[in-house]
Amino acid sequence: MIADLESMIRLFYRLSPGPSSGLDRAVGKCTNLHEALEHLSGATAALRHELDSYSRGRSIRRNSDYEQAGTALEASSKAVASGSSGGQSGTGLSLPSKVLQSNMAVQLDADRIVFNHPPAFHSEKFLTDPLLKAGFQDPVHLQLPNDDWPKVKPAHVLCSKEELLKLFKKWDDVHSLRLLDSSLSEQKYRCGIFAVYKNPEKDRQILNPIPENGRSLKMNESTLSLSHGSLLCGIYLEDDKDLVIGADDLEDFYHCFVVTPAHAHRNHIHGVFPAEVFRGWSCWTDDLEGKQVVGCFSTLAMGTGFAVEVAQHTHSTLLKRAGCLKTEQWIQYRKELPRGDTFQLLCIDDYGVLHKVPRGMPAGSHKFPREDHRLLNNANSAYEKVGLRSSKKKAVRNSFHSVILGGELDGRRGLVNAPRIRVLMLCKLTLRLVGIGYSTKPLLEMLVGSWVFCAYVSETLT
Amino acid sequence: MFRRPLLSLLSDVFHEGEQCGRKDIFQLSTGCKQELLMLCIFAPFAYSNLRAEPLDKIFCSDASLAGSGVCVAEINKKVCLELCRVAEQRGTYTRIDNSALRAFQALHGDDIVGPCHIPQSLSDGFVWDFCEIFRGTGRLSAAHQSRGCRVHLGFDIADGARGDVLLPSTFSAIIGLLCRRVVRAWHVAPVCTTFGTLKRPQVRSKLEPFGFDPSEPATYKGNQFAMRGGFILYLCLYYNLVVSIEQPGSSIMFRLDIYKRLLARGLVSIKFPFCSWGTPFEKMSWWLGNNPLFAKLSGQCQCGFKRDHFRVRGVFDESRRTKFIALCRPSVEAVFGRAPRLNEHVAKFATGYPIPLCDKVADLNCIHFQNHDSENDDIARPFSSPARWIGQLGRSLRWKNCCNMNFTVQITSTSTRICHIAVC
Numbered sequence: 001m002i003a004d005l006e007s008m009i010r011l012f013y014r015l016s017p018g019p020s021s022g023l024d025r026a027v028g029k030c031t032n033l034h035e036a037l038e039h040l041s042g043a044t045a046a047l048r049h050e051l052d053s054y055s056r057g058r059s060i061r062r063n064s065d066y067e068q069a070g071t072a073l074e075a076s077s078k079a080v081a082s083g084s085s086g087g088q089s090g091t092g093l094s095l096p097s098k099v100l101q102s103n104m105a106v107q108l109d110a111d112r113i114v115f116n117h118p119p120a121f122h123s124e125k126f127l128t129d130p131l132l133k134a135g136f137q138d139p140v141h142l143q144l145p146n147d148d149w150p151k152v153k154p155a156h157v158l159c160s161k162e163e164l165l166k167l168f169k170k171w172d173d174v175h176s177l178r179l180l181d182s183s184l185s186e187q188k189y190r191c192g193i194f195a196v197y198k199n200p201e202k203d204r205q206i207l208n209p210i211p212e213n214g215r216s217l218k219m220n221e222s223t224l225s226l227s228h229g230s231l232l233c234g235i236y237l238e239d240d241k242d243l244v245i246g247a248d249d250l251e252d253f254y255h256c257f258v259v260t261p262a263h264a265h266r267n268h269i270h271g272v273f274p275a276e277v278f279r280g281w282s283c284w285t286d287d288l289e290g291k292q293v294v295g296c297f298s299t300l301a302m303g304t305g306f307a308v309e310v311a312q313h314t315h316s317t318l319l320k321r322a323g324c325l326k327t328e329q330w331i332q333y334r335k336e337l338p339r340g341d342t343f344q345l346l347c348i349d350d351y352g353v354l355h356k357v358p359r360g361m362p363a364g365s366h367k368f369p370r371e372d373h374r375l376l377n378n379a380n381s382a383y384e385k386v387g388l389r390s391s392k393k394k395a396v397r398n399s400f401h402s403v404i405l406g407g408e409l410d411g412r413r414g415l416v417n418a419p420r421i422r423v424l425m426l427c428k429l430t431l432r433l434v435g436i437g438y439s440t441k442p443l444l445e446m447l448v449g450s451w452v453f454c455a456y457v458s459e460t461l462t
Numbered sequence: 463m464f465r466r467p468l469l470s471l472l473s474d475v476f477h478e479g480e481q482c483g484r485k486d487i488f489q490l491s492t493g494c495k496q497e498l499l500m501l502c503i504f505a506p507f508a509y510s511n512l513r514a515e516p517l518d519k520i521f522c523s524d525a526s527l528a529g530s531g532v533c534v535a536e537i538n539k540k541v542c543l544e545l546c547r548v549a550e551q552r553g554t555y556t557r558i559d560n561s562a563l564r565a566f567q568a569l570h571g572d573d574i575v576g577p578c579h580i581p582q583s584l585s586d587g588f589v590w591d592f593c594e595i596f597r598g599t600g601r602l603s604a605a606h607q608s609r610g611c612r613v614h615l616g617f618d619i620a621d622g623a624r625g626d627v628l629l630p631s632t633f634s635a636i637i638g639l640l641c642r643r644v645v646r647a648w649h650v651a652p653v654c655t656t657f658g659t660l661k662r663p664q665v666r667s668k669l670e671p672f673g674f675d676p677s678e679p680a681t682y683k684g685n686q687f688a689m690r691g692g693f694i695l696y697l698c699l700y701y702n703l704v705v706s707i708e709q710p711g712s713s714i715m716f717r718l719d720i721y722k723r724l725l726a727r728g729l730v731s732i733k734f735p736f737c738s739w740g741t742p743f744e745k746m747s748w749w750l751g752n753n754p755l756f757a758k759l760s761g762q763c764q765c766g767f768k769r770d771h772f773r774v775r776g777v778f779d780e781s782r783r784t785k786f787i788a789l790c791r792p793s794v795e796a797v798f799g800r801a802p803r804l805n806e807h808v809a810k811f812a813t814g815y816p817i818p819l820c821d822k823v824a825d826l827n828c829i830h831f832q833n834h835d836s837e838n839d840d841i842a843r844p845f846s847s848p849a850r851w852i853g854q855l856g857r858s859l860r861w862k863n864c865c866n867m868n869f870t871v872q873i874t875s876t877s878t879r880i881c882h883i884a885v886c
Contacts, residue, residue, distance in 0.1 A: 005507065012506035044487060094485035131638020134631045140624055141635035145590055145612045215587065217644070233510040236543055243512070262623075337547040417509035427502040434495050438487050441479050448475050453502050454508045455468035 005290035012053030028104055028197030029446075030425050036095070036443055037432050043093055044438045095440050105206070109160035110166035112203040113195065118175040119299045120387030121256040123310070126317040132219055136310055138262040142217045148163040149215040155192030155208040157270045164193075164271050167205075168295045169281070176255065177283045178264040178298040185294045189215075191303075193269055206303045212266055213305035222313035225332040227345035227352075229407020230456040234337040234418045241341075241356040244363060245402045246372040248379060249394040253311060253349035256388055257300035264298035271344040272293065311348045319351065322382035324375045342371045345405055351379055352396075354405045354411075358377065363398035373397075407457045418454040424451050468508055470742075471500045516542040522861065531866035535859035548849065558871040590614040591831065592824075595627060595636060595694065596651040599814030601799070605824035606647075614645055619653070627690055628683075640697045647704035647753075647827050656684035657713040671717040692720035695750070699727060704753050704830060706823075708815075711735075711746020726752065732760040739816040740797040742772035747815075755826040765791075774812050778802045804817030841862040 025064045127133035135142035157164060192208035237243055250256075253350035273295070275288035300307055319325040329344045331337060341356040355372035357365075366373075376397070383390050396402050398413040417423070430447055433439060474493035482488045490498075516539045523532040548698075592606040593614035600616065607613045617632060618625040622707050626632050639645050656665050665681045668671045673681035691707055698705035711733055716725075725731055729750045736745040738761050749756060765771075772789055776782075783802055787794045794801045797818065802811045815823075 008509070009506045021771060041485065093487040094483070095487060129638065130634040131642060134635030134638055137631040138624055138635075141631070141638075143615075145614065148589070232512075234546065234549075235512050236516070236546075237512040240515065339547070414512060414513035415509050423505050423508065427505050430498050430502055434490070434498050437495065438489055439478070440487055441482065441484050443477055444475065444490075447498075448472065451470065451472075454505070455466045456509070457510065 002305075012420060012423075016424040018421045025198060025421050026425070027200075028106075029450075030429065031447060032104065033443070034432075037429065037436065040096060040433075040438060040440070040443065041436050043095065044436060069236075070118070082361070095443075099307050104196050105158060106197060106203065108157075108163060108167065108193060108195045108205065109203065110159070110163050110170060112172060112201070113167060113205045114202055115170050115176065115255065117256070117389070119256055119258045121314075122258050122386070123314040124316040126321075126386075127310070128317055128362070129219075129221065129313060131217075132221075132306065132309060132313060135217070135219065135306060136263065137260050139212075139216065139266045139306075140262070142306065144215050144217060152188045152211045152214070154188060155210050155270070156194075157192050158194040161271055162267070163275070165273070167193075168278075171295070171297060172281045172283050174255075175282055176297060176299045177281070178261060178284050178296040179278060179285075179293040179451065180265050180268055180296050181288070182272045182292040182294050182394065187270075189450045190268050190294065191297075191301075204302070207267060207269075207297060207301035208303055209267065209301070209305070213303075216305050219306045219309040221309070222316060223309050224334060225310075225316065225330075225346070226312060227331050227347050227405055228333070228456075229403075229405040229409070229416070231331050231333065231337070231345075232343075232354075232404070232407050232409060233457065235354075235416075236409075237356070237414040240359050242359050242400060243409065243414070244355050244357050244362065244372060244402060245352070245396055245399045245409060245411055246376050247352040247394075247396040247402065247404055248376060248390040250315070250349035250351075250382075250383065251389045251391040253315075253388070254300045254302055254307060257310070259299055261298075264296045267297035268294045268300050268424045269297065269305070280349070294376070308348060312346070315348065315351070316346055318382055318386065318388075319346065319379055322378045324351075324379050324382075342375075344375065347405050350405055351376075354404075354409075363400060388433055406453075416457055418457045423452075423454055426454065463599045468501070468504060471504065472497055476872050483532065491619055503813070515539070516546065519540065520545065520859070521864070522856070527869065529866065531870040532864040533861040534864050535861045537859065541855070545852070548852070556880075557760045578799060584732055587644070587780050588646045591646045592827065593617075593647075594651070595638070595691075596653060597625075598651060601814055601817055601820045602649055602823060605817070606827065608821075609824050609828050611824070611828065628686055636694065637697065640694065640701055640703065643701050643703065645703070646831060648698055648706070649823075650694055650705070650707045652687040652707070652709070652715065653684070654687075654713045654715055656680050657688070657715040658710060659712045659714065666714060667716050671714045672719075687714050688718055691719060692718070692724060695724050695729075696720075698726075699752060704751075704827060706749055706751030706753065706756065709748045711748050713748065716750060721750065728752070730754060730756050732756055732859045734759050735763045735765075736816050736819070737765040737767065737771060739819040739822075740791045741812070742767070742786055742817050743774050743812060744771040745774065745812065752831045753826060755830055756823075758826065759822065774808050777807055778811070780783045780804065782808075784808060795876070821845035 124133060124137065159167070168177050169313070187235060189211045191212065192210075194206055194208060195203035196206055198204045223323060235243070263328060271294065272292050273292045275284075275291045278284050278288070278293070300310060316325055325344055325346060329338050329342050331343050332347050337343075343354040345352040345354075353372040353375050355370065357368060357370075361367070380390055396404075402409060403419050406418070407416050409416050426447070430451075433443070474491055475497050478490060478494050479486070479488040518537060518539050519536045520535050520542060521532060522535075524530065536882075590613060591611035592603065594600065594603050594616040597603060597616035599645045600618075603616055616625075617627060617636065623629055624632060627636070627773070640648070646820065657671070665675070665678060665684075672685060675681060676685060695705055695707055697703075715721065716731075722776075729752055732749050732751075733746055734749075736747060737743065744763055749759065763771075767789070772786055778786065783804060784855040786808075787801055790797045797816045799817060804809075
C-alpha cells in the first residue's frame with residue numbers, strides 16, 4: 001500500500017509539470033483565477049498585516065506577500081469598495097465583479113475568430129426526433145406558451161459596431177451571414193455575442209440568445225447520452241490486457257450545419273445597419289435596398305438552446321448508420337458500462353474508441369483484430385460523405401496515453417485521472433488562496449468546483 | 463458525485479461565507495483552509511486504478527432515524543465486477559413507494575404488474591392543455607383559454623409554412639408534440655372540400671370515399687389531409703391523449719377505412735346541428751373523439767325552425783343580414799362574436815364553430831382533465847428499478863451482520879452527523 005502511494009507521488013511529480021500550453025483551454029480560467037488572487041492579495045494586504053501577529057513590526061518590503069502591496073493596494077484601493085453588507089465573518093471589503101468572470105466571456109476580437117469553410121452538412125436526414133427536426137428547421141415550433149415566456153433580460157454584444165461588421169464579413173465569406181429587415185426582428189429578443197479563450201491564436205465565438213432560449217422548449221434527450229471521461233473509471237482492465245486509445249474530433253462541427261432561413265433568423269444579432277453597408281457582399285439581395293437590417297448567423301450557433309441536442313443527436317445517428325456506436329459498446333451517462341473489449345464515447349464533436357489489446361502489444365500492431373481501427377475508419381468515411389471534417393491535428397491513433405473527454409487515460413498502467421498538469425496548477429492556485437487566507441464566494445466556488453471535477457475522475461484511492 | 467472518496471475531504475468549504483454577499487471578502491476558517499490543504503496533499507492520489515482487483519465481498523448498509531447497520535456476504539469476484547458494471551449511474555430518479563401494492567410486492571419479493579407499456583415523456587409533462595390543427599377561426603382555442611387552459615398557437619393553412627400540415631417540418635412538429643405528450647388535448651378539423659356531397663363534379667362517393675381517381679390532384683390533396691388527420695388520432699390514442707376530429711355532417715371522410723378502424727377502437731361518434739347552439743342555419747356537424755363526455759353534444763334540431771332555417775348561400779344584403787341577426791340566439795355577438803358585414807359571403811361567415819358550442823366543448827374537456835389528472839401524476843419520469851436478478855442474488859447470499867446500532871440520542875442536525883460518522 002505504502003509502496004503504491006509512494007510510486008503515485010513519484011509519478012505525479014514526474015508527469016505533472018509541463019509548458020503552459022499543456023493546460024490547453026484551461027489557460028484562460030487559470031489566468032482569470034490567478035489575477036483574481038492577485039487582486040485579493042492586494043486588497044487584503046493591510047488587513048493581513050494587522051491580524052498576523054508574526055508580521056507585526058516587520059518591514060512591509062521584507063514580506064514577500066507585501067512586495068507588491070504598496071502598488072497593488074494603491075491600485076486596488078480604487079477597485080475595492082467598502083462592503084455594504086458585510087456579515088458576521090465579512091471584512092467589510094469587496095472585490096468588483098469584473099475581477100473574476102464566472103462565464104469566462106471575453107471581448108470579441110474578429111481577428112481571433114476563424115472561419116475556414118462554408119456550412120456543408122445537411123443534417124435533416126440524421127434528425128430522427130420529429131420535434132427536434134421541426135424545431136431545427138423552424139425554431140418557432142419549439143416556442144413555449146406565451147404565459148411561460150420569462151421576463152427578457154437583454155443580451156449584450158461584447159464588441160464595437162466596427163468589430164461586429166468585421167466579424168459579419170468573416171461570416172459572409174463563408175456564406176454564414178443572412179440579413180433580416182430590422183422591422184421583422186424583435187429588439188428585445190435579439191442575440192448578444194461574445195468570445196471564450198480557445199488557444200493562444202484563436203478564440204471561440206459564442207452567441208448569447210438567452211432571450212430566445214428562455215421562451216423555447218428544453219430538448220435534452222440526446223444530451224443525456226453525452227459521454228464523459230469520468231465514466232472511464234468503471235472500466236476493469238485485466239492483468240493481461242492494455243487499453244489502446246483512438247479518437248477523432250470534428251473540426252468546427254457546429255459551423256458545418258446548413259440551416260434554413262427561419263433558423264438563421266433566430267440568430268439575429270443586436271446592431272442595426274443600413275442595408276447598403278452590405279452591398280456587394282454575398283448575403284446582399286436587391287429587396288433589402290433602402291432598409292435597415294440586422295445580421296443573422298446562418299448556421300448552428302454555439303449558445304443556441306437546442307444546439308447540443310441537435311449536434312449530439314445528428315452525430316450519433318450518423319455514426320450508427322456508419323456501423324459505429326453500437327449500444328452494447330457505447331459508454332453513456334445513466335446507462336450501465338458496456339461489456340466486452342471495445343468502448344465507444346461520443347461527446348458532441350468528440351468521438352473516442354478504446355480497445356483492449358494483449359498486454360505489451362506494440363501500439364500499431366495488426367497481429368490481432370483491431371476493432372478501433374475499423375470503427376474510426378468507418379466514421380471518417382461517413383464524415384467525408386456528408387461534408388464534415390475530422391481534425392487531423394487532434395486525431396489520436398494507437399495511443400496508450402491520451403486525454404480523452406476530460407480524463408487522462410494511461411492504457412498501459414491502467415490509470416484514469418484529471419490531466420495532471422491541470423491538477424498541479426490547481427494545487428498552486430489553492431495554496432496561494434490558503435496563503436492569503438481570505439476569499440470571496442465566486443473565487444472559492446470556482447476553485448472547489450475544479451477540485452470536484454478532479455474528484456469525479458478518481459473513483460478509488462488505491 | 464457518487465463513489466468519489468475525495469469528496470469526503472470537503473465539508474467546511476461548503477459553508478464558508480454563508481453570511482456574506484457575492485462580492486464580499488471574508489476570512490477563511492481554519493477548517494476550510496485545512497480542507498483545501500488536504501486536497502493539495504491528496505492530489506497525487508486523485509486517480510482511478512482500472513486494474514484494481516474486485517473484492518470477494520459485498521456490503522449492504524442502511525440507516526434510518528432509529529438506527530443503522532452494515533452486512534457483508536461472500537461473493538465471487540466476477541459477480542462483484544458485474545454488480546459494479548450495472549451499478550446506478552448519476553441521475554436516475556429514485557423514490558420510496560409507500561403504496562399498499564408496493565408493500566405487497568416487497569413482502570412477496572416480486573412484481574405482480576409489468577411496467578407501463580406506453581412510452582412516456584421524460585420530463586416535460588404537459589406544457590399545453592389544448593391545441594387545434596386546422597385552427598380556422600380559433601374559437602375553440604379561445605374558449606379553452608378563457609377557462610384557464612394553456613393553449614398552443616395551433617396550426618392552420620392560413621399561417622403559411624409553419625401551419626401547413628402537408629409540409630414535413632410542420633407535420634414533424636405535430637408528431638413531436640404528440641409523442642412527447644406535451645399537449646393534453648387535440649382537436650383536428652381537416653380540410654374537407656372534396657369530401658362534401660355538394661362538390662361538383664363529384665370526385666368521390668360513399669362507396670368510394672378514397673376517390674374515383676386518387677391520383678387526381680384535388681382528390682390526392684384531400685386524401686392527404688384525411689390520412690394525416692387519422693394518423694394524428696391514432697397517435698393520440700396510443701399516447702393516451704384527449705382528441706377530437708370534426709367534419710361537416712355531409713362529409714364522407716369518416717367513411718374512409720382509417721376512420722372506420724378508429725371507430726372500432728371505441729371512439730365516440732356524434733352528430734348535431736349548429737342550430738342547437740344558436741345559429742340561424744342548421745349545418746350538421748360530425749365529431750369523433752375519445753372524451754366520453756362528448757356524447758352529451760349529440761342531438762337533433764330543436765330550434766323550432768325545422769323547415770325554415772337560414773340558407774347558407776350568397777352574400778348578406780340588408781334584408782338577409784337583418785333576418786340573420788334576428789334569428790341568432792341569444793344574439794349574433796354571443797354566437798359569432800360579431801355581426802356580419804354587408805356583402806360578406808354567408809358561407810365564409812358561417813365557417814367556424816358557434817361560440818356556445820366551443821364553450822361547452824371546453825367545459826367538457828376541462829371536466830375530463832380533472833377526472834384524469836391523477837392518472838398522469840406519476841408518469842412524468844421513470845423510476846429507478848434494478849434488474850430483477852440483483853434482488854434474487856441478494857436473497858440467495860448468506861449475510862453476516864458487520865455492525866448495527868440504535869440511535870437513542872435526540873435527533874438534531876448535529877447528532878445525525880455524529881452518528882453517521884460513527885457508522886462509517
